[in-house]
Structure formats: structure tokens, C-alpha cells
Amino acid sequence: MIKKIWLSVLNALIIVGILTFVVLYSYFDHEKDYRNQVVRFEDMTVAMEHVTENYLQGEQSICDVWANYIVGRNMTLSDATEFIRASHVLQNTSAHLIYTDTLRGLSTRSNIINTDNYEVSYNQVDIFGNMEWIADIGEDINMSRAYTNPMNGEQSLAFINKITVYDDTLDETRNALLLRIIPISDLKEKWAFPQSEFENAELSVINSDGDYIIKGNSFKNNNFYEFYKSYNTIGGAALQELKDNVISATASFTMNDSKGQPCLIAYTPIKVANGWAMLNYIPVSALSSKTENWILIGVITVGLLVLLAVNTIYMRLINKRLQQMAKEAESANRAKTDFLSTMSHDIRTPMNAIIGLTTIAEQKIEDRKSLSDSLRKISLASSHLLTLINDILDISKVESGKLSLNPITFSIVDSIENLVNISQPMIKEKTIDFNIRINHIEQEYLFADQMRLNQIYINILSNAIKYTQAGGTIGVDLKEEKSEKAGYVRLTFTVADNGMGMSPEFMEIMYQPFSRQTDSRVNSIQGTGLGLAITKKMVDLMEGTIDCQSKVGVGTTFTITLDLRVADRQPEKMRLDPIDILIADDDDVLLETVAETLESLGGRPEKAHSGQEAIDLIGNRQATGKNFDVIILDWKMKGLDGVETAKKIRGEFGATIPIIMTSAYDLSDIETAAKDAGVNGFMGKPLFPSTLFTAINELRGVEAKAIEPEDDYSDIAGLNILIAEDNEINWEIIHALLEMFGITSERAVNGKVCVERLSNAKDDEFDLIFMDIQMPEMNGLDATRTIRKFENAKKANLPIIAMTADAFSENVAECLKAGMNGHVAKPIDIKFVIKEIRKIKENKQ
């Protein structure tokens, strides 16, 4: 709050400071401009005075010429009047000649009322009470004040000369005055202040007493000093000083005019007329032309206020956003803290199990059963810990935007089989009713990031398994459709469960990292809250869609749709002999899709919806003397299951017809019973065309080929593997694990040693190389590249499998690019390692 107040005060001070500067600058600029204007106005006044002087001198000289002429010829008043009348060129001017003693005389123009009367009298005109001011001819300008012409009533001025005239009645020369009279209205026109220079300027001429000779409209009273006193305060001494200045100097002063407005009076003495002065008036406002400065100040003021307002609003918005961001960051922090707390808990839990069980195992090392149980549990805990760490690494990559795709050619069949294989232990554990259906999968090989695709499918399916109660149902559907993109197929992967479902509120945030549904039922389920976030990011990265329909207590259905590129390589065209195949499954949809698949392979399928129907169909066929060439039985059928059905078939119809048992479950549990019942082969779901093709052909051609038992590793026993590993413990672990499967191994402490060892080895000395990546002297990638360049083709083509903690897909891609044949991530899963070894071996064969 105090900060806000200080900020407001600071803003206000800045605004006030700027405005003060602008006002002061404007004020001084205005003052300067005003002074210049005043000087210019004074100069104009002087110029006007020169014009006035010339005019007065001109008018007076005319009067002088007349006077000289009259005096020189000793004219009578009448003759002089006649002479002047004859000399008149201006219509409005006139002349009066009057005796100085009587102030009576003649006018050149008649009285306006009595047009025959030329006599004029100045007795009632207070001009000639004192005539001392009238100079002799040619010596000065003698001009009267403005007065009323007694002959025509016009306000006029008179240029005057003293003359002498001859009075023939008295026979003597008398003193007289010659008045050349000019109407004020004429003078006003000539003495108008040029408005082009200064608008509203007015001109006045005053005599030494301040009486107006010429009076501008804004000059009030009949006397300038009276006018001044009427609207301004001035003492006697100051007034006298003003009077002295006006008739002796050129300058200006300000005063209030009759409207109370300040005006400037510029004055200058009229040199040719003793005591006269020219006064020019102009309102001060007319000289203050810099009104734009006030506009500037106004604009700046408004601008600053607007800026302030905008800044305030903007700052508030920023603050609001920052607050929101802070809240979000706090929320994210809290989420991360919660996550770390959860992680801590989740990591500590399996770690606790591992450490605790290891201690128990050490204590009970002699108790084989207990030891085995402990090791099994340690293995489970380790596996969970690995998943947890992988998820954390993935989400960190997702959040940093470094998640990228590394497409390879892969078999969707393998991926789905892998998915089923991985899921089966959990499905089995929770006794979930699991179904997987394949629909129109025609393109087996696709070009995509298999690892990420697997991850998507596994995440979704494992979620379904996790959140479905024991005994629940999960159905997986994989459908291939035509894609809008050329060279692509659209795979729709649907996982539907009847699990606990999700609330709408959670569904809004379920793709956000670290989010887990707040539900007492969920709390007991292990999870990182990252799976869906990772899945969504990966689907987005693959330009696919993920849709979810869920209802609490009813279940959840996730649908993932991806357009995947079809690989160039496809399996050869599979074609079965035209054999009769009986398929028995209580899943109508699956029954239908398998029948279609078999038909597409060239077989003649017949469908049985139960074990009993299958038996009946076989009986019916045998009654016609025919037989089925192959029988495919689902294991978990209602009524008679697969094993019982097989037993009856063998009992009723003998052992001639090959029987294949299929299931989405792990068949190893019933393998012995099935074999005893007469089953010849096993086929895990989903039933891809290649799965069916291979299984049927193998059964028919090579007799029944038993599934290799899980603990039979004779096929890989005796292999010799070169392992490049710099870490002693890792070496010991892998060496010991391989030894368990009858595989021998030899260590190379880095890439360089590995290259040298292989170089010096016999051609068939090693079947495979496990290559660590990060090693001293020479890393795994460089070592592989070097090996691939060996001249010895056998050595150069020796399979190399990366065995590294660099587990991201780009690491995998990098390994493959360097020439490796596979990738095993640390910590190693020995089952996966064995699978890789087998794959290599099969390829070698």
C-alpha cells in the first residue's frame, strides 16, 4: 500500500514537473514573443507618426501658402475668402477667415441651414480663448482640437495661420485667423491603423492636455488622461510623469481599457506639432498570439493523464496477469511439491521394499522359499521404480519440448502382441475379463515411432487395468481404416472398461501433468499422474486425436485415432490352402472378424458360438463324410471351455483334426491341461492374419509345434557374447544374468578395447555384442561405426545391441543409425534381453 502511494506521488510529481517545465517554457517563450510584438507595435507607432507628420506638414503648408498669398496681397476678408474658395480642390474641406478680435468672419462654404449665409462666428467655440499657441506662418503646425464646425455641425479639425487682412470699411489692416478645416470623418479614414499589421489596433492623437485630436473608438472620455484615470488607479505624480513621457519619448505602457481588459498603449510625440503625441491602442490579448502553447500544454496535460491512465490500467492488467501467473506458478509449484512428495513416497515405497526385502533375503538366505519370495517381490518393486523413473524422464522431455519422433519400420502385430504380453500379468492378477479384437488389419508393417506408439497403447491399457476392479471387463479394439492422407492408414485404438470412471471436473484437467483424480478409491492405486499427460502429448505429436468418454461408476472409453504411414516393406502375400476351418468363440464380434480374416487368406471358415456347437458341427460334417482341416477353439467360452471342448472332440472324433487353442490370456497356465486334452497348438490373441496364417500352416506342415516353454533356454545356451561395459557392477550383473541362461560373455572395458578384441577374435568367436554407449577412450557409437567398417564381413556384420542408460527414442535412433541392431535400456530387464537375443538369433538363422 505504501509503495503504491509512493508510486502515485512519484507519478504525480513527474506530471507536475513536466507540466511546470512546459508552462514555464511556454510562459517565457510567450513573454519573449510578447516583447517582440510590443517592440514591433512601437515601431509601427513611430512609422505612423512619420506618416502623420508628413500629412500634417502637407496640410499646414497648404494653409501657409494661402496665408502668405493673402497677407502678401493685403486682401480683404471677402477677397481672401473668394481666393480660397477658388483654390479649393477637396470637396469636404472648407476655410474660415475670422477677425481675431471679434472671432467673426467669413466661410468659404455657406451655412448648411441658411445657404445664403457665409458669415461664421467662433464666439461659442472654446478654441481661441488663448491664441498664443498659434505660431507665425511657416514656423509650426497649428492645428486645433476636434470641434464642431459652426457652419455645418461636422466634427472637424482646423489648420490655422495668423494673417492680416485689409478692412475696407475701417480702412485698416486687422489681425485675422485663417482656418483650413478638415472633417474628422475624412481624417479617420486617412489615419486608420493598418489592420493587416495589428488587428484591433486603434489610433489616437492627443494634444499636450491630453484632449483627443483624433480619437479611436476604444479611447474613452474626451481626454486621454481622464480616460486613464477612469479605469486605472494613478497618483498625481505618476500621472504627471506619464504626461511628460507621452510628449517626449517613444515607448509603451499597459493599462485597463473601458472593459477592464488590459491593453497596450504605444506612444510617440508628433515632432512637428508641439506637445502632441500619437497613442496607439491594442488589446494585450491581440499581442498574445501564442495561444497554441496553451493548446500544447492542454494536449500534454491530457496526454500525460491519458498515459497515466493507460499505464495504470496496463500495470493493473500486468499485475493481474502476474498475480494470475504467480497463482499458477504457486499452483504448479504446489503440484510439483505434491508430485515430489508423491514421488518421494512412490520412490521410497519400492525402495523400502527393495532394501527391506534385500535385508530379509540376506537374513534368510538359507530358506529358499522365503528367498525366492523376497527376490520376486524385489523384482516387482524394481520394475515399478523403473516405470516411475521413465515417466518422470518422459514428462520432463515433454515439458521442455524436446520430445521428438523417430520413425522406424515396425510390425503392428508385434506391437499389439507386446501390448498383450505386457498387460497379461496384471489382467491375470485381477482376473479381468479381457477381450481384444482386430478388425481389418491389412497393413502389418508401418513406418512410425514404434516406441511412442507402444507407449501410448500401453499407457491407455494399463490405466484401464489399474482403474478397473478385479473381475471387471476390458475390451480392446484395433481397427484399420482408410486414411485421408495418401500412403497412410488410420488406426483406431479403443480401450473400454467398466472401471471406476472419472468425474467431469477431473476430465477437464486429466491431461495436465501431475494430475490425479481425488478419490479414495484412486489413492490406493499406484500412479504418477503423468501417464495421460505424456500420452496426450505424444498423440498430439503424431497429429492424432485422443477422445475420452467416462462416467463415474460406469466406466471409461478411450479412443485414439492415428494416421500412420504404411511401410514400404510388407510380408509376402499370405495364402492358405482352401481348407475347412472351424472357429469356436463365444465373442460374436471376434468370431466374425476371424472368419473374415480366414476367408481373406483363402480358408473356408465355419463359426461356432460355443464349444458344444463346435462339437455338433464336427459331428454333422463327419456325418457327410467330410472333416475340418483345422479347428480353432477359444479357451474361455461360456459353457464348455476350450479345454473341455478339445477333450470331447478327441473323445468323439479322434486325434486327426489339428486343434489350435487361442486366448487373450496367458496360455502357459493351461498348456499342460490343453495338451493333455488333445490341443495341438496355441495362438495368442489378437488374431492377425499373419498369426492365423503362420499358426495354421505350421500346424498342418510340421505337425503340432508346441509353444516353447518359458523356462526353456536351450536355444540360446552356448552363445558367446562380447560385452563392452566400463562399469564393473553392470558388467557383473549382465555377466551373471547371461550365465543363468547358459550364455558366456567376455568384457571389454571400453569401445576401443572392444574393437581391438573383435579385431583379434576368430570369425565365429562371438555371436553378439552388447555395447554400452558412454564409455571412456571410445564410446559405443564410435566403436560400432568402426566395427561396421571391418574388412572381415563376418565381424563387420556381427549383431550389436546397445545396452545403455540412454533410454530415449532419439538415443535408440542414434544407436540404430550408428549400425546397431537393437537397444536394451538400463536397468536391464533380463526377459527383454533374452527376447532380443532370440530375435537376433532367429534373424541370423
Next chain:
Amino acid sequence: MKKFLCLILAVLIVFPFAACKFTTGETDVEFKPTLDTTTSCEINVIGDYGNFEALEAEFDRFNKFYPNVRLSYAKTDNYQKTLRTVLEGNDKPNIFFSYTWMIGNPDYNQVLTHMEDLSDPALKLDLDCIRPSLVNHDAEGRVLMVPVFSRTYGMLVNENLFKKEGLSVPKTLTELMSVCEAFRNKGYSSPMMGYSRTSSSCFMYTVAYPLFLSALAENPDALALANDLDSEAGEYMRPALNAVKQLIDNDCVDLEECANIGNNYDGVILRFFEGDVPMMICAGDTVSGTKKRESQSEAFTKAPFDYTFAPIPMTEDGGYFIDSPSIEFSVNKDCDNLDMTNEFMRFLISKKELNKIASVKRLVTPTTDMPFDSVYAPFGRIPSERTISPEVLGIKDKLTVQIRIASYKVGKGEITIDGAIGKYGQFSE
């Protein structure tokens, strides 16, 4: 920040309202222009005032409505003699001063022909705002002139001197005599003063005129005789002339002191401002010059004092308020821009403007409101029965000449009261 913004907004909101209020107060909302306010023309007023600042202030106010109309006032030399020439010349005024004595005076018959009938309803002049006793209708019922000021007669009273000497301003003749004696005893050689060099505006006339009118008002037959300058009317001057003589004989007025007053305007005012004259007899026209001359008087500037203009209590019932027009305005019906001239007259002839111009000029307003200037406060207390309107009474100008000269001569001792009475009708300028 909020407060700062609120303050600025408040200023922005309040300021225009404040400005509106200020503007409303300045503008005369009663007057509404009827002509194009952009009209550009000139209006000239002529008269015998040396200057007329109060009228020039009216010009400025009128310019608020018609900014392009240039109005000016000019003094005409030898006004009364020149007026006709001016009216018939090339420089025709729009408005000119006029006086009631012009009506019926053959010398001004031609002048009257130039006057517009201001009672013409088309002009929409608010003549009702003027006291009816001041509005003069001619034989045809026309109103050729409208009063701008009212004139009365009385005395300037130095209130400070009365306070200083512990005296009260007199309200009856007895009190006046008593106060004069008291002042005299306190060293004031002339408790009352006035202009006395010529009969024009002399104090004797100022004292006598109200009393003479009062006498004539009580006797209509005598009024007729007086207007006809019948010598029999002279007797009605006796109370007035007695009063003049009484003031002089009782040393209320020192004639020698009065003779030092050079003129009946500046001289009277500046003498009064010397501060040692308790009562200065003069007409209201003189009072109009007091305000302006306060600053011109060094004595008054140094030692200013309060003063009022009061009726001269020349009877035991007090004084009189002679309510007569001072100057009047007539419109030259032959002038240029007659419409705008009438518009100006419509503007001027209103209570508001007439009161203003009278206040500035320090004369009595002719309006029915009679909002006297504080200087005129004593006249505001005069009962209506002691108000005399010469125009209502029917006083003719030649009658006033008789009482003016008679009182002047009696006051100066040039003639006896009886002699003056006997010469009634024979006095001339």
C-alpha cells in the same frame, strides 16, 4: 492515484459549471437581440457633456450583443446653438441630448422635427420602467425624448465634520439655523457654501427653486400666472427669496468665501473636498462629478471623508425632492442605421441599464425603482408628498429663469426681495 485522478476529474467536471455560472451572471439575460448580431455599423451620440464615461460603459455592454457595432460619444461645441446645424448637416448623429425646455420653444421647433416618436409600439421601448412624472408627452401624445437621469437640488453634507463636531445633519429649518450657528461658533466661517459667481447653477437658485415650486404647487392659478411671466406671480417667490436672504443674513453662507469658487462644477466639488465645508449647496448634476474627483483632490486623498447629498431643510417640514429630468435622449429619425439605433435605445431604456448608467454617473435614476446611490440616501427618506415634479406641475423654462435671476440678485444683495418680486417677468439672461 485514485484520488489524484478523482481530483482532476472533479476539476474538469466542476470547472465548466463554474464557468457557466459566471457567464450567466455577466450577461443581461433580459435583453434579447432582435437584429442580426453580426451587423457592422456606427452609432454616434452627441451631447454637451465634456465626456460621458457612463454611456461609454453602456456601449461596451451593448457590444456584448452586437460586437461589430461601433458606438461613440462626442461633445458638440455650443450645443444648444449648434444642435440644429448638426442634425441637418452631413455628420448626422444617431442619438442626441435633448431637454424638456426644448418643447414649446420656437428656437427648437426644427430640432423637434428630427426626433423620433419613442412611444411608437413598434420600437418596443420599455417606457414604463421610467417614473411617469419624468416622461414628457407632447401635445400629440408623442414621446420625443426619454430621460436618462433625474436631477434634484440639495446640499453635499460632510458627515465626518458633523460627527467630529457632535452635530446632527439638520432636517428642519430651525435645526439648520442651529447647526449653522454651532459650526460658526466652532470656527467655520461659512457652514454652508455654494457657487455664486453667475446665476447659472448658483446656490441661491438651488435654495429658492424648490420653495418657489412648492408655493406654485399649492396654488395652480399662481402657476399659470408664473408661467405667463405675470408680475402678479412674483409674490409667490417671497418665501423662496426670504430663505436665501435668511441663510446669508444668519451667516450660514459667507458670500466672500463662495465667491472664491471658480465654477459651478469642478470648483464646487474640489472646494467641498477640501474637507472644511460642512454643507455645500449644489444640484445633482454636480454630485455626479464627485466620485471621479475624489482622486483628483489631494486634500480628499489625504483625508477622505464620508459625504451624502441631502435636501436643504428650508421649511420646518424639511426639504423637497425636485424630481425633474436631467438629460434626455432623442433619436434622430433621419440618421443612418436607425434600426440599430432603436435597438440600442431598447437596450438602454430598461431598469437594469438606466440604474447602471445612473450609478456610474452618480445621478438619480429615472426608473420606478429609484435605487439611489448611497450618496443620495437622504433623498430616499423624503415622503412622497414632498416630491415635486416640475414636468407634472407644468413648469416652463422661462419661469425658472425668473426665480434663478431673482434669487441670485437677492442673494448678492443687488436687489431687495420686494424689488425682485416686483420685477417678476422682467428678468432675463
